[in-house]
Amino acid sequence: MARTAVRGTPIPPTFFREFGQTAEQVSFFWDDGIVDGGIPRYEIRRDGDLLENPSAPPYTDTDPQQGRNHLYCIRTFDDEFHYSEPRCIEIYFEDFTAPTDPSELEFSELSVKLSWEASFDSSHIVFYDVDKGPGDVLARTTDTEIVLTDLDGSERYNFGVTAIDQSGNESGRVAIDYPVTVVSVRRKL
Incomplete structure (x- = not known):
């Protein structure tokens, strides 16, 4: 054997x-x-x-x-x-690429809640700076929504969101106006 x-x-x-x-x-x-x-x-x-x-x-x-x-x-x-x-x-x-721009930024008029779709970054960690005008940052968050309070009802706002990764790379600023401007169209009868 x-x-x-x-x-x-x-x-x-x-x-x-x-x-x-x-x-x-x-x-x-x-x-x-x-x-x-x-x-x-x-x-x-x-x-x-x-x-x-x-x-x-x-x-x-x-x-x-x-x-x-x-x-x-x-x-x-x-x-x-x-x-x-x-x-x-x-x-x-090293991370040399900025996150994608946030998208679908919107708010709820009842609670003035801003929300957006998450940005993508290869590091998988993205922060969002929420502002009420360029240079006027209200908060930094990892969430994709934020509720804003204490707003002046007679004032117009231009809220923005910018995505930032751990290396400090920034996406473009995506903005939305509040209150929304409504254009009415009159037709002659």
């Missing part, structure tokens, strides 16, 4: 480093991992998601998100899919 040799657990690369990082991509280089049988192959993951199974370095990730830390891990595996422990590094990508 023939015995099957038991293979040892593969060994990950001892050197796994990034190079050439920009806001849109990062490349990686590593030394050889060790396997008991066959040629070492590699698995690279970002935040737990499989990116690629390169056979040799280098590897370039062209789709990281700005304003976030990404955890990159490499494992060695053999031709029978035995995997090593991972070797990991964390990389921060």
